[in-house]
Amino acid sequence: MASSSSCKVVLANSIAKSLLSEVTAGIQKLDRAPRLHGFLANQDPAARMYADWSAKTCTENGVDFTLREVDAEDLEDHLREANTNDEIDGVIVYYPVFNPPRDRTLQWTVSLFKDVEGLSPQLISNMYQNIRYLDPPTNSMKSILPCTALAIIKILEHLQIYNTFLDYSKRLFGRRITVINRSEVVGRPLAALLANDGADVYSVDVTGVQQFSRGSGLKKQKHEVTDKEGWTLKDCLAISEVVISGVPGDKFKVPTEVVREGAVCINFSSEKNFTPDIKEKASIYVPAIGKVTIVVLMRNLLRLTQNRTQQNGTH
Amino acid sequence: MASSSSCKVVLANSIAKSLLSEVTAGIQKLDRAPRLHGFLANQDPAARMYADWSAKTCTENGVDFTLREVDAEDLEDHLREANTNDEIDGVIVYYPVFNPPRDRTLQWTVSLFKDVEGLSPQLISNMYQNIRYLDPPTNSMKSILPCTALAIIKILEHLQIYNTFLDYSKRLFGRRITVINRSEVVGRPLAALLANDGADVYSVDVTGVQQFSRGSGLKKQKHEVTDKEGWTLKDCLAISEVVISGVPGDKFKVPTEVVREGAVCINFSSEKNFTPDIKEKASIYVPAIGKVTIVVLMRNLLRLTQNRTQQNGTH
Numbered sequence: 001m002a003s004s005s006s007c008k009v010v011l012a013n014s015i016a017k018s019l020l021s022e023v024t025a026g027i028q029k030l031d032r033a034p035r036l037h038g039f040l041a042n043q044d045p046a047a048r049m050y051a052d053w054s055a056k057t058c059t060e061n062g063v064d065f066t067l068r069e070v071d072a073e074d075l076e077d078h079l080r081e082a083n084t085n086d087e088i089d090g091v092i093v094y095y096p097v098f099n100p101p102r103d104r105t106l107q108w109t110v111s112l113f114k115d116v117e118g119l120s121p122q123l124i125s126n127m128y129q130n131i132r133y134l135d136p137p138t139n140s141m142k143s144i145l146p147c148t149a150l151a152i153i154k155i156l157e158h159l160q161i162y163n164t165f166l167d168y169s170k171r172l173f174g175r176r177i178t179v180i181n182r183s184e185v186v187g188r189p190l191a192a193l194l195a196n197d198g199a200d201v202y203s204v205d206v207t208g209v210q211q212f213s214r215g216s217g218l219k220k221q222k223h224e225v226t227d228k229e230g231w232t233l234k235d236c237l238a239i240s241e242v243v244i245s246g247v248p249g250d251k252f253k254v255p256t257e258v259v260r261e262g263a264v265c266i267n268f269s270s271e272k273n274f275t276p277d278i279k280e281k282a283s284i285y286v287p288a289i290g291k292v293t294i295v296v297l298m299r300n301l302l303r304l305t306q307n308r309t310q311q312n313g314t315h
Numbered sequence: 316m317a318s319s320s321s322c323k324v325v326l327a328n329s330i331a332k333s334l335l336s337e338v339t340a341g342i343q344k345l346d347r348a349p350r351l352h353g354f355l356a357n358q359d360p361a362a363r364m365y366a367d368w369s370a371k372t373c374t375e376n377g378v379d380f381t382l383r384e385v386d387a388e389d390l391e392d393h394l395r396e397a398n399t400n401d402e403i404d405g406v407i408v409y410y411p412v413f414n415p416p417r418d419r420t421l422q423w424t425v426s427l428f429k430d431v432e433g434l435s436p437q438l439i440s441n442m443y444q445n446i447r448y449l450d451p452p453t454n455s456m457k458s459i460l461p462c463t464a465l466a467i468i469k470i471l472e473h474l475q476i477y478n479t480f481l482d483y484s485k486r487l488f489g490r491r492i493t494v495i496n497r498s499e500v501v502g503r504p505l506a507a508l509l510a511n512d513g514a515d516v517y518s519v520d521v522t523g524v525q526q527f528s529r530g531s532g533l534k535k536q537k538h539e540v541t542d543k544e545g546w547t548l549k550d551c552l553a554i555s556e557v558v559i560s561g562v563p564g565d566k567f568k569v570p571t572e573v574v575r576e577g578a579v580c581i582n583f584s585s586e587k588n589f590t591p592d593i594k595e596k597a598s599i600y601v602p603a604i605g606k607v608t609i610v611v612l613m614r615n616l617l618r619l620t621q622n623r624t625q626q627n628g629t630h
Contacts, residue, residue, distance in 0.1 A: 005532055006485055006488060006513075006532050006533040006534070007532070008480075008481060008482065158480070159478075159480050160475065160478045160479065160480045161478075163474075163475045163476075164475065165323075165473070165474050165475045165599070166323060166598060166599070167323065170321055170598070173321060173577040173598040174556055174575065174576065174577020174578060174579070174598045175577070198321075198577070198598075200576065200577075216576060216595070216596070217320055217321050217322070217576070217595050217596065218321040218577075219321070239554075241489055241556075260489070261489065261515065261531060261532070262488040262489020262490070262513070262515075262533075263489060264489070280531070280532050281531070281532065283481060283485070283488040283489045283513075284480070284481070
């Protein structure tokens, strides 16, 4: 079937591998294994599976990983202890623990210097403002980006949608990208990151369409957001060379008939947002991204460990 | 001025250099310098300048170049002699010699095995049919492509508009390209080549718009041409990420206001088809391509010399 169409179906594994070699090379340059603590405080089988999977990938690739199963009510204290414990380089929490607002408080408890998920308020704020370092103007410590959004960017780099002939932070100039999902954890940060790199991004959810863009000639240093009154998903798809979809649940499907010929289509939902006929339209189709996300998590841990070394003024 | 806009202005020289190193490496692998004969049979100062310039570039880069100034009426005989002369690997004629129809007869006189310009009927026929070798199914001898059209393709490769992540002959899948000029020497072959590589091409001249395309999902092996009734240049520009213009004379200008944000703009006219404000809109602007064309001419000579070696069954 793949041979009868012109679409290249790209599995996350093949992208993860090339990114992983970069990450393990960086880990080997450290004088000890970076230490990641994963906190599991629920009985959710999906969270347990993610915990086991990240443990396995980390351990196989030179990360000293510790899974800590703790009581939900004690988690905030454990996180505060981890923040000041010099033996710990990075922290990940397997959500959900409570409900979204209370989980948000947990996210904010994790120190920005140990947050492999990139969800700390200052990191998120840096990202939206297109500030790429924690210590301007020295710029020795890279700011950490949210894992899943960064995984999608790494995928777009791998697929050569980022044009490295163009200058850094302008490599998506001229690209039109539709992102379906505007969650705080993935969709909105992703739209912002893509727009900061020069794309015109159409961010779509059930409330409507917003455009994220640095404007004509990329004259603005960071993106601005405008509501596209009256626009629908179809309007966005008709003009987008890249379609990225992450709608939870199995009800939503991207309407293949309005996707552009030769579009690049990426699914980051745990369900399949694209129907099989997408292969008759797309030039590239990435059906899932999970394996890239976990490598990005290790990459963020590497950055944090390098940042701490930098901060301590040693090595 | 360049620093105040996001547009990258790319001079042909920088592209020619990287291509030249590939060509000279190939020339050095031959056991003798390839021999190119240039025939000048007119008093046209532009032709003389091109002859002098190609002589200089060839000589500086390992090609044994001979300029032969001959009488126009004797040229056809000289070309026939060159076709059978084993000492000559490639032939170029500096046009115009007579008028277009008679010059066309001259073009057809040059053997397809010595035609560095790629204008022989069988070469042109191969190109339109997307046949890339002279000796299928052995496929050891590459067919030669018209110099200027190939130069533009090499430029698009250099600018990473060709996506090497995609399979060969599909690397422009999803791209929309406007080509302004549909001459037999450059515009029409160029539109065909780009469409054969997967692009949707809008070919524009004073008679109207034609679309060159391999159709939905690139299901056709070679491009087909359809008239776009009622379409204008503006309709094409509004949806094209790449704009390639080669209109002779100084009257025609591409209307910047309808060019897409972040478009890649390439001028192959000897006049400037784009106005300076294109730099406020484009992501990349290539104002001229001449220096790349002459390297492509040497590249074609190298291919012809390699083909002849292949054919003789030696080396």
